[in-house]
Amino acid sequence: MSDMITADLVDLDLSADTKEAAARALAERMAAKGRVTDLEGFLADVAAREAQMPTGLDGGIGIPHCRSAHVTEPTLAFGRSAAGIDFGAPDGPADLVFLIAAPAGADDAHLTILSSLARQLMNAEFTAALRSVDDPGRAAALIRGEAAEDAEASEEAPAAERTGAAPAPGPASASPSAAAPSSEDSAAGAGGAGRRAAARGPPPPGPPGGGGGRAGGGGGGGPLGSSPAPRWGGAGAGPAGAAADTTAPAAASGGADRPPFRIVAVTSCPTGIAHTYMAAESLENAGREAGVEVVVETQGSAGFTRLDPAVIAAADGVIFAHDVPVRDKERFAGKPTVDVGVKAGINRPGELITEVRGKAARGEATTAAAPTPVERAGEAGEGYGTKLRKWLMSGVSYMVPFVAAGGLLIALGFALGGYKINKAPSVMDHFVWTQTDSWAALLFQIGGVAFAFLVPVLAGYIAYGMADRPGLVPGFVGGSIALTINAGFLGGLAAGLIAGGVVMAIQKVRIPQALRGIMPVVVIPLISSAVVGFLMFVVIGKPIASAQKGMTDWLNGLTGTNAILLGALLGLMMCFDLGGPVNKVAYTFATAGIAVSNPSDSAMKIMAAVMAAGMVPPLAMALATTVRGRLFTQTERENGKAAWVLGASFISEGAIPFAAADPLRVIPSAMAGGAVTGALSMAFGATLRAPHGGIFVVPLIGNPFLYLIAIAAGVCVTTALVVALKTLRKAAPGTAVPEAGANAQMASADRKQPVAA
Template sequence: MKFVAITACPTGIAHTYMAAESLEQTAKANGDEIVVETQGSAGSEPLSAEDIASADAVIFAADLAVQGRDRFAGKPIVEAPVKAAINDAAGLFERAKAAAREPVAAAPATPELTSKVGANDKTGTKIRQWLMTGVSYLIPFVAAGGLLIALSFALGGYQIVDAPKVTEHFDAGSVAGWAALMFQIGSAAFDFLVPVLAGFIAFAMADRPAIAPGFVGGAIAVTVSAGFLGGLVAGLLAGGVVLALKKIQVPKAMRGIMPVVVYPLLGSIVVGVLMYVVVGKPIAAATTGLTSWLNSLSGVSALLLGALLGLMMAFDMGGPVNKAAYAFAVGGLTTGATASLQIMAAVMAAGMVPPLALALASTVRKKLFTEAERENGRAAWLLGASFITEGAIPFAAADPFRVIPSIMLGSAVTGSLSMAFGATLRAPHGGIFVVPLIGNPLLFLVALIAGTLVAAGSVIALKQARFRAAERSAVVSGQPVNA
C-alpha cells in the first residue's frame, strides 16, 4: 500500500525528523511505500498533489496542528502524537491500513491555521502545548542571539558590553569593533525573546488574531521588568482574551473585520491595561526575587538545583519536562547573573549526557544491545556532542526501565558537578562546539565525562543483570541464550 505522512513536534528539531525516519524504515520493512512531509524548524518540502492523490491513507504524527490539512480532504486519516511514530510505527501502519479499508465520509476542509491543540484535549495538555509552541518559536532567537553574544565575548572580552553603539562608531579594522557589532546584533535578537514567547503562546491558544495582543503584552512585560514570567502570563492573557472575544456573536457584516481589526485592537487594549496596571508589577517583583534567590545559591542548594535540572533534562529526552528545564535556563540568560550562567552550563552538560552515555555503553558492551541500537549508538556520539538529547530516545523506547533511570542518574551527577565547579555559559546551544566560550571549560568537561561514565556504567550493569538472568533461565530450560 502507499501512504503519505506529516510529522511535526513543538520544537521542530529532533522528534520531527526521527518520526519521519521511523515511518520510512517501517514502511520499507513492510514492503509499503510512504512519502513524509516534515513540518520542522528547517521548513518542509510539501507533498505533491500526485503523492496525495495516489495514497491509500494519511498518517499525521504531530503534536501541533498540521499545516495545509485541507489538502487531504476525502482521504482516510490516522492521527497520533509524534512519539507514537518513533516508538510504534508498525502500530500506526496497522491503523492506517484499517482506515484505508473503511469508507471516508465527506467533510469540510479544515482551515490551515487552527488552535495548536485539539478541542478534546485535557486542560493540562492544552496548557503544555500552548507553552511549548511559544518555546518552539523562541528557540531560533535564543540560538542566534546567544551564540552571537557568546562570540562577542570570546573576541572582545566581557568589557565589550560597554562599547559605544556601532551606529556611532564602528572600526571595521579591529577585532574589538567586530566584537561590539556581534554583541549588539545578539542583544537585538535577545530583545525579541519575551515578545516572541508571549505572541506565540497567544497564537497557539487563539490563532492569528492573538499574535498582536501577545507581542504587545510581551513587550510591556519587558518594559515593566517582568521578564520571562511576565511573557508567559502575557501570552496566556492575550490568548484568553481573544478566545473570549471570539465567543461574542456579531452581525454577519462585521465578521470579516473581526480577525484583522477588532480582535487585535481590543485584545491589545485589554492585555496592555492588565500588564501595565494589574499584574505587571507583582510579576516584576517575583522575577526580581527569583533572580536574587539564584544569585544567593551556593553549596548544597546549588548542587541540589543542578541535580534537579539534570534529572529534568534526562527524564523525557527533549519532551516537555526537558524543555521546561531548558526554558528556565534560557530565561536566566537575559539577566546576565553569574548564577544564571551557571544554570545554563549545567543544563547543557546534563542534556548531553544521555546520548553520549548510550553511545559509550553500546560501544564497550556491544552484546547487550541489538544491531539497530548499536547503529543508533554510532549516531548518538554526534547527537550528544551537539546537545541533542533526543539521540537517547531509541534506547529508552526499547528498554525504558533500565535506560531512563540510568541516564537520569548520570545527568544529575553532571548537573551537580557543573554547578559545584562554577562553569558558566552564555550560549544557549552548541554542545561541545561552544566549549571555548564556556567559563571553566576543563571542569565543565570533567562534569560531562563523569556523568557520562556514571550513566553508561548504570545501563551496562542493569542490562548485564538482565542478561545473566536470561542465561540462568536458559540453562534451566536447556534453551540457547540470545544475546
C-alpha cells in the same frame, strides 16, 4: 532537463544492511554522475530528515529524501535489497529503496515530478513490476513512467524528448512480465517483499491512470510530472476514470439517486516531497474502495492549488493528514473533521474515512473556529492541564532558536572583546573594519537585538498555540509590555496566556455576517491588544515584575549545598524525558536567566549545569554501545555512532532510540548520570553565557577543564548503570530476536496499529 533517474542510478542488488549504508551506496551513484557535489554534506541532510520521522512505508518501501544545497538537480536513485533494510516501517524491512534528492531551490516542475513518483508507490502493480524487473534500464524506465520497449531509446534520447507533455503509459503497461509478475517473482521479492505486496490486496478499480478525486491522479498513472487540478468525481480523468468514480460510489451509497459521501483532505509533511503525495494517493485509493469521493489538496514543496470553495462547501467531511500546520485551515471550519499525522494518512486511510463518516452521521460538525496548531496534536477529551502544557511548549519551541542565535552571538562577542564589550558604543557610531573589538561589539549588539525578541516571541506563540493567527498580535504586544515593565520571562508567560484567552473569548461571540470579514484584521487585534495592554500595564504587571525580581535575587543568593542540590535537580529534569516537556522546562528556566545583557553569575552557572547534564545521555549510550556492543542490537549500535556527535552537540534527543527500546533501564541510568554532572558543574563553579553548542563552545565556558570532568563523570555513571542493568537482564525463556521474515509475516497485523505522526 536530464532524466532524474537513469540506469546508472539503479542498483538491483543493493547489499547494504542499514539505512545509512543504503543511502550512502545510492548517494555515491548520484555523486558519480555529478548530481551531488558534497557526499558527506548530502548524507548529513538525509540523516537530518530521517531523524524527523522514519521514511519506511508499508509494503516494503523506504524513501529516504531531503532537500539539500549539495544537490545540483532533482535526482532519484533506486536500490533493491535481497535481505531487506529497516527504515522504521510498521510491517518490517524495505526491499525497495528510493533515495530522493532535491536541490535547496528546486523549481516547481521538478518537485511536481518527485511528487508523481510518491503517488506511483501507492500502486501495487508498479511496486510488483519493480520487484520482478531484471535490468537497470527497464527499472529506470518504469520509474520514469515510460513503456519498457522504449527504455533503451530513452537512455540514449535527448532530455527534451523524454520530458515532453505527451502522456506515457503508466507502470502497469510497461510489459506483460512487469505488469503481471509470476508468482515465483512475487514470492521471491527479497526479504518477504512479495508477501507484503500480496498482503496489500488487489489494485484499486480502474486503470492506474484514472479514478479518485483527482483527474488522472489515481494510482500514480500517467507520466512523471503530471499535476492535475483537484475536483469532484472523475471529471477530466477519461472514460475509465469516470466509470470508476461514478458506479462504485452509487452502489455503496444505496442507490443511484443518492449522492456519494464526499470528503476533502489536506496532506503535508515537513519536506513536502514524498509523504505529502503518498498520503494523498492512499486516501484517494481507500476512497474508491469504500465508494467515497475524496478530493485532496497537497500542500507540498511544489506549492499547492487551493481547493475550490464550492468543493469544500459540498464536502460531507474533512481529513487533515499533516505534520506541518495546514495553511488557511479556517476554510474547513463547520465540517466533521479528523486530524492526524501524515503517516496515518498513508498507513490507515480506510480507518480515517470510516471515522469521518461516523462523525458526520453523529452530527459532530465544528461550529467554532478550526482547531489550533497545538490542538491538532492532542487527543479528544484531554484535560486543560495537557492543553496548557502544549500551549506553553508552543511558545518555547518558537523562542529557542532566538535564544540559540542571540546567546551564541553574545557569547562570541564576549570571547573576542572581553567582558567589557557590553560597554562598547553602538557600531552605527563607531566601527573599524580592522579592529577585533569592533567585530566583537557587532556580534554582541546583534545578539542583544535577537535576545530582545525572546519574551515577545514566547508570548506571541503561546497565544498562537491557543487561538491560531489572531492570537499573534495581542501576544506580541503583551510580551513587549512585559519587557517594558521588567516583568521578564514570567510576564511573557502570563501575557501569552491572557492574549490567547482573550482572543478565544472574542471568537465565541456571535456577530453579524456583515462584520465577519473585518474580524481577523481589525476587530480582534484591536480589542484583544487593548485588553491585554490594560491588564499588563495596570493590573498584573507590577506583581509579576516583583515576582521576577524575587526569583532573580534568590538565584543570586544560592551558594554551597543549595547550589549543588539545584544542579542535581536540573540534571534529573534534563535527562528525564530527553527533549520532552520536563527537559524543556529546565532548559527554559536556564535560558531565561541569561537572556539579558548582563546575566548574573548564578544564572550562568545554571546554564552550564543544564547543558552539561543534557549532553550526558547520548554520550553515555554511545560509550555503552562501544564498550559492550553485544548488549545492543545492530540498529542500536549504529545509532550509538551518531550519538557521539549528537551528545557532543548538546542534543539530548540522541538517546531517545535507546530510551524507547528499554526505558526502565536507560532513563533511570541517564537521570543518575545527569544529576551527578549537574551537581558537579555547580560545585565547580562552571559558567556559560551561550545557551547551546555543546563542546563547541567550551572556550566560552568558565572553568572549562572542571566542566569537562563533570560531563565525563556523569557519562561514566550512566554507562556503568546501563551496562550493569542490561547484563543482569534475563531474556524470557523461548524468546528470540525476530528476523526480517518474521516481521514481514506480521505485516497485516501491524498495519492495523496507529502510527505516531
